[in-house]
Structure formats: C-alpha cells, structure tokens
C-alpha cells in the first residue's frame with residue numbers, strides 16, 4: 001500500500017478544506033499596553049483568536065530597559081507561546097501580536113519573513129505593525145515603492161504600510177501612519193506599537209472588526225485591542241467599545257485613549273460573513289451576540305425554506321446555532337446527527353493512502369443510530385466548492401437516512417473576497433457556475449436552499465432587509481457588489497459584475 005513520503009506531513013486540520021472548500025479568515029490581531037509581561041496577555045489573546053489563523057503567529061514586545069523584542073513562529077499559539085523560556089525573551093508592558101492563515105496561493109509556502117508583526121526603524125524610533133484584512137491596491141503601491149528605492153523583505157501587504165510610513169515627512173509614528181493609510185485601499189484593522197504607544201486603526205468602511213478592552217488594575221488601567229471580544233474574556237478584560245470605522249486610537253499608559261478620525265467619513269460596510277461564520281459564537285459584534293445572530297439565521301431559514309423532515313442536524317461546529325434556530329422555528333427535533341472529533345489537532349503523522357482517503361470521516365462521523373430511516377435536514381454555514389457537502393451527504397445516506405435536505409446559513413457564495421478572506425477563484429465557486437437547482441443535483445440531495453440576502457440582513461438586525469441603494473454591510477461575496485474596487489485584481493483581468501445584472 002502506498003505510503004506518503006516521510007517529508008509530507010499530514011495535516012488533519014486541512015481535511016475539511018484540503019481542496020479549498022472552506023472560507024478562511026486570514027488573520028487576528030491583539031495588543032496590550034500598561035501591564036507587566038504584556039506579551040503573556042497577548043499570547044492568551046492570540047490563543048483565543050486562533051480560529052482566525054492557524055498557520056503562524058508572532059509577538060513584538062517593548063521593555064524600557066530591553067528595547068524591542070520579537071518572536072515569530074509557524075504553528076499554533078499554544079505550541080509556541082506557552083514556553084517560559086521563549087516568553088521570557090518578550091519582556092515589557094507593551095506588546096502586540098498576530099495570528100495568520102496563509103492565502104490559497106501561498107498555503108504551505110509562507111516564509112517566516114511573511115509572519116507578522118512587521119517592524120520598522122524610523123528616525124523617531126521603531127514601530128511594529130500587524131494587520132487583519134487585505135489592501136486592494138497593494139501591488140500597485142509595491143511597484144511604486146520599489147521604483148522609488150524601497151527594498152521589500154516579505155510578500156505581505158503590511159510591509160507596504162511600513163515603507164509608506166518611512167517616506168512620510170511627519171514627525172511622529174501615528175501621523176506617519178495616517179499619511180500611509182491615506183494611500184492604501186481595501187480592508188484593514190491594524191494593531192501597531194511604538195516604544196510607548198499602542199495604536200489601533202480601522203479602515204474607513206470598518207470591514208474587519210477591532211475592539212477596545214480595559215483591564216482594571218490597582219494603578220492605572222491597562223488597555224487592550226483585539227479582533228474579537230472573545231479574546232478580551234480570556235484575559236479578564238472588560239469590553240469598552242468597538243473602534244469605529246475610520247478611527248485611529250493612540251493609547252499610552254499615562255494618557256489613556258486618544259481618538260482621531262484621519263479619513264473622509266464614509267458609510268460603514270462591516271463584513272456580514274463575520275456574523276455567519278468567521279467570528280467565534282461567544283463574541284459580540286455590533287452589539288449583538290454572534291451566537292444569537294446565527295440562531296436567528298436558522299429561524300429565518302426555516303421561515304424561508306421549510307421542508308417536512310424528522311430531524312434537524314448541524315454540520316459541526318459552525319452550523320450548530322443556525323440548526324438550533326431552524327429546529328426551534330420549524331418545530332422539528334434537533335439532533336447531533338454528525339459528531340465532530342474534538343481532539344483532531346494539527347497532528348502530524350504519516351498516514352497510509354487508505355487513511356488519507358477517509359477524508360472528511362477523520363473529522364466528522366455520522367451518528368448512525370439517530371440517522372437511520374430518518375428524513376434529515378442538514379444545516380451548514382456555507383457551500384464553497386461543494387466537495388465537503390457531497391461527502392457529508394454520502395455519509396448520511398450510507399448511515400441509512402431516507403432523505404437529505406441541505407439548508408445553508410448564508411446566500412450562495414458566488415464571488416471571491418478581496419478583503420482578507422481566503423476564497424477560491426470565481427470559477428471554482430460552485431454558486432458562480434450553477435443555479436440553486438443545478439447545485440442540488442450536483443450535490444445529489446433531495447433539496448437545497450440558501451438563506452436569502454434579505455433574510456440574512458434581517459437576522460443580523462436589519463428588520464427591513466438589505467438596502468439595495470446603500471447596503472448596510474459588505475456582502476460582496478454574495479452580491480458581487482464590491483464596496484472598494486479590487487484594483488489589483490482588476491489589473492489582472494478580474495471582471496466586476498455588470499451594473500445592470
């Protein structure tokens with residue numbers, strides 16, 4: 001029987017998305033100022049944000065006596081940033097960190113030099129920067145900067161910001177950063193630091209999340225910036241507020257939080273997919289519990305797409321809250337028809353070909369006793385390429401289900417994301433090439449229905465649905481209406497949806 005070559009690590013975490021069948025958030029950011037051993041708090045925060053990026057992580061810390069120190073590593077936070085000997089190299093009351101998921105094109109090829117935070121030495125002192133999102137004009141900026149003499153060390157967008165800052169004539173780092181960010185387009189939530197300042201910025205549309213937290217100590221409060229509120233909870237920080245779209249906060253131990261709005265005001269367009277899938281269900285987004293929003297998506301889905309059945313089962317874990325909502329609204333019993341192996345960490349083994357062919361079964365197993373002879377509604381968060389959905393359907397039928405009905409907690413994903421979410425190219429997205437009925441036949445299920453875009457908007461709290469003139473969220477991967485033109489991709493031939501379509 002064929003064996004994988006010894007040098008080929010088997011990544012269990014890639015089983016569900018080994019062919020790009022899952023969308024991935026690409027990054028999480030976290031920063032702390034005003035507490036001893038800030039890097040330890042950052043490590044814990046990054047651990048809570050691990051779902052936003054599993055490939056690599058980095059922390060930069062500053063100590064008045066030791067200066068800047070940084071550590072960047074591949075792998076999970078828990079496997080690197082829990083070692084006392086390593087954390088001792090990151091002393092000081094100010095630290096920022098980043099977890100990263102590599103993009104489809106670079107998966108497995110990321111060099112350590114691409115792992116954030118990045119560091120730049122300026123005449124007024126050093127600065128480190130980490131960002132979540134994607135700059136849509138990074139290629140054009142990079143070309144221009146290289147023409148003007150900049151020497152890049154990584155392939156990351158964030159480095160463009162460092163080089164633009166280096167060229168600014170402003171006298172301090174926050175002002176240089178404002179200059180730089182006025183040149184960039186796209187989506188970014190930035191956490192940065194100087195020797196004394198923790199800096200947070202959200203792009204003018206506020207596409208990606210960033211929140212402010214506070215730890216009350218006996219002396220002055222310590223301040224925290226995080227991609228999500230769930231990471232505040234883990235370190236005992238209180239949620240203060242979201243950083244507003246287009247806002248920069250500069251935080252010091254002595255001066256607390258100073259806010260400014262360096263960009264032209266625009267209508268916010270937060271990523272609606274954060275509510276559906278990316279954020280953790282124990283986070284709060286826009287004042288709403290992510291779990292409750294997902295449950296409400298299930299309620300809307302049951303109203304829009306009812307079907308007679310015996311059981312509602314989630315595709316774990318992300319389909320769970322929507323399945324609960326569907327079950328409650330439809331009055332059909334909820335059941336854990338598919339069990340996820342919770343202990344499937346990133347374990348490297350050398351499996352036989354036979355084990356590799358088990359694919360999704362390594363992660364998910366059907367609860368045969370429940371499923372046999374039943375008409376089953378399966379609730380999943382999205383359909384990307386459809387390969388996983390097909391495998392799950394086969395597993396359910398193999399277990400003796402009488403009927404399989406898919407209900408999807410997001411509209412058809414027919415367009416790629418250019419704002420920091422790893423998406424296959426347009427022609428690889430099932431919904432870009434097939435109608436809903438064609439997808440149903442392709443997946444071989446008895447019925448397939450997606451929540452409508454209006455239904456999704458209602459579930460996130462927009463009672464009137466989507467405003468077609470001025471959509472309240474970014475929903476480009478569903479609608480094809482990009483709030484920021486993906487200029488780099490258009491240069492490479494990407495075609496926007498015709499206005500009349």
Ligand code: SF4
Pocket residue numbers: 207271272273274416417418419420421474475476477478
């Ligand atoms: S395109 Fe989709 S995934 Fe990307 S930011 Fe917009 S809503 Fe989120």
